[in-house]
Amino acid sequence: MRRAHTVDQVRSAEAELMARLPGGALMQRAAAGLAAAVADLLGTSYGARVLLLVGGGDNGGDALYAGVLLARRGVPVEVVRLSEHVHEAGLAALRAVGGRVVAVGEAHRPDLVVDGIVGIGGRPGLSERAVEALGLFPDVPVVAVDTPSGVDVDTGRLDGAHVSAAVTVTFGTHKVAHLVDPAAEACGVVHLVDIGLDLPDAAVTALQADDVRRLLRVPGPFDHKYTRGVVGVRAGSERYPGAAVLCTSGAACGMAGMVRYVGSAADAVRARHPEIVVGEGRVQAWVVGSGGSGDAEQALVESLADGVPVVADADAIQHVRQHRSDDLVLTPHAGELARLLDVERTEVEANQLEYAKRAAGELWCVVALKGRRTLVVAPDGRVRSNGTGVPWLGTAGAGDVLAGLVGALVASGLDGFDAASAAVWLHGAAAAEASAGGPIVASDVAAALPGVIRDLVSDG
Numbered sequence: 175m176r177r178a179h180t181v182d183q184v185r186s187a188e189a190e191l192m193a194r195l196p197g198g199a200l201m202q203r204a205a206a207g208l209a210a211a212v213a214d215l216l217g218t219s220y221g222a223r224v225l226l227l228v229g230g231g232d233n234g235g236d237a238l239y240a241g242v243l244l245a246r247r248g249v250p251v252e253v254v255r256l257s258e259h260v261h262e263a264g265l266a267a268l269r270a271v272g273g274r275v276v277a278v279g280e281a282h283r284p285d286l287v288v289d290g291i292v293g294i295g296g297r298p299g300l301s302e303r304a305v306e307a308l309g310l311f312p313d314v315p316v317v318a319v320d321t322p323s324g325v326d327v328d329t330g331r332l333d334g335a336h337v338s339a340a341v342t343v344t345f346g347t348h349k350v351a352h353l354v355d356p357a358a359e360a361c362g363v364v365h366l367v368d369i370g371l372d373l374p375d376a377a378v379t380a381l382q383a384d385d386v387r388r389l390l391r392v393p394g395p396f397d398h399k400y401t402r403g404v405v406g407v408r409a410g411s412e413r414y415p416g417a418a419v420l421c422t423s424g425a426a427c428g429m430a431g432m433v434r435y436v437g438s439a440a441d442a443v444r445a446r447h448p449e450i451v452v453g454e455g456r457v458q459a460w461v462v463g464s465g466g467s468g469d470a471e472q473a474l475v476e477s478l479a480d481g482v483p484v485v486a487d488a489d490a491i492q493h494v495r496q497h498r499s500d501d502l503v504l505t506p507h508a509g510e511l512a513r514l515l516d517v518e519r520t521e522v523e524a525n526q527l528e529y530a531k532r533a534a535g536e537l538w539c540v541v542a543l544k545g546r547r548t549l550v551v552a553p554d555g556r557v558r559s560n561g562t563g564v565p566w567l568g569t570a571g572a573g574d575v576l577a578g579l580v581g582a583l584v585a586s587g588l589d590g591f592d593a594a595s596a597a598v599w600l601h602g603a604a605a606a607e608a609s610a611g612g613p614i615v616a617s618d619v620a621a622a623l624p625g626v627i628r629d630l631v632s633d634g
């Protein structure tokens with residue numbers, strides 16, 4: 175499990191540890207990890223230069239001490255000070271090993287820029303001088319210290335200018351901005367350096383392959399189709415019969431013992447999946463709304479009447495305020511969540527964590543806000559951010575496959591939060607597998623699911 179903590183949580187853990195260690199020990203640990211990561215990126219190229227952009231706090235201190243270690247290895251290091259006062263001991267140490275302080279216009283072209291402007295003490299946005307310094311070498315990759323400066327560390331929001339890093343080297347634990355878009359995208363590849371912090375429960379987590387493996391229910395010797403769970407799908411419409419096929423394809427990933435289908439696209443569903451049973455009957459979970467058009471509200475009402483968990487997708491989402499249940503998973507994209515909350519789509523995209531939490535709390539349900547990093551939020555405020563997937567997954571019908579998959583996992587016995595977060599992980603992994611770097615359509619994602627699940631469960 176990847177864990178991300180808030181600034182306050184990190185500060186308390188740091189204070190506790192610092193009280194037991196000699197002064198400056200934590201900064202030295204951070205600087206050593208940062209210098210090692212920078213040296214790795216520079217590789218063996220002789221004469222590669224590093225430019226440090228240094229602000230007034232400890233984030234700049236980390237950068238300066240990393241600069242000391244790099245200079246000792248023979249890397250030419252230059253420093254642009256972006257604050258009147260910078261970490262004085264760090265600066266003196268760097269000067270002592272040959273580091274040069276330069277004015278913005280005097281810097282040599284570097285091979286890497288190190289962003290030590292601000293870290294967890296930073297407010298969103300950047301000063302004009304910082305923007306100017308960052309603009310000097312726009313094509314040179316940036317390594318951000320702890321967080322890309324300018325991002326809102328606890329929310330993942332972007333508000334004004336910010337650093338876009340190729341790599342972010344963070345310390346002790348991930349921060350929320352590393353796992354929540356749009357800030358997460360500005361972090362590039364995140365590299366965690368252990369500095370020995372003792373931390374409480376995380377604010378945001380991200381499942382890894384091992385976590386998903388542990389969640390999935392693998393059939394035992396005495397299981398049969400009914401003990402493995404039946405998932406029912408009410409999806410598709412006269413207008414969108416294909417959505418029924420795709421949603422049932424996700425549901426038919428093999429994780430439930432049986433898939434039922436109720437709706438107007440029965441012929442198309444049966445033609446694609448002869449194993450799917452058409453017609454009403456007992457299920458352990460319903461999936462409703464994918465491509466449902468005007469039929470979606472009725473499908474939601476009928477599904478809720480069964481008293482089993484319901485996954486509401488697409489056209490069903492807008493009706494959940496009128497038709498409530500306390501065992502509901504919603505799978506909106508930003509536009510659908512915006513409609514549900516009566517705000518603009520751009521607002522949701524800019525404040526993904528806030529709005530996903532708001533919907534989960536107000537409607538007391540699980541919300542999977544789909545995006546580059548899908549956020550799954552439980553009504554009690556737990557948050558999981560997904561790290562699998564490829565941009566090629568942004569293709570028509572991919573959401574229908576996901577909704578069916580979530581339903582299959584709920585029917586197999588997972589609660590809505592685990593089912594949605596495991597499904598999102600598997601869906602992204604299947605897309606990556608099917609794509610292998612090239613284009614895909616939604617059917618390819620569904621077709622790749624059993625293989626991804628096989629690799630996962632047979633690997634443990």
Ligand SMILES: NC(=O)C1=CN([C@@H]2O[C@H](COP(=O)(O)OP(=O)(O)OC[C@H]3O[C@@H](n4cnc5c(N)ncnc54)[C@H](O)[C@@H]3O)[C@@H](O)[C@H]2O)[C@@H](O)CC1
Nearest residue numbers: 188200201204230231232233292293294295296297299320
């Ligand atoms: N907390 C921890 O556990 C550790 C922290 N360390 C480092 O210390 C950093 C935190 O240091 P600080 O608390 O000194 O805070 P920062 O260095 O993140 O920033 C604080 C300084 O920046 C100024 N500032 C705030 N927002 C700004 C903005 N948008 N533009 C320009 N200046 C701005 C503040 O006035 C203050 O001078 C961490 O991010 C990390 O890099 C590490 O040394 C090791 C351990």
Ligand SMILES: [K+]
Nearest residue numbers: 289292319321
């Ligand atoms: K930084």
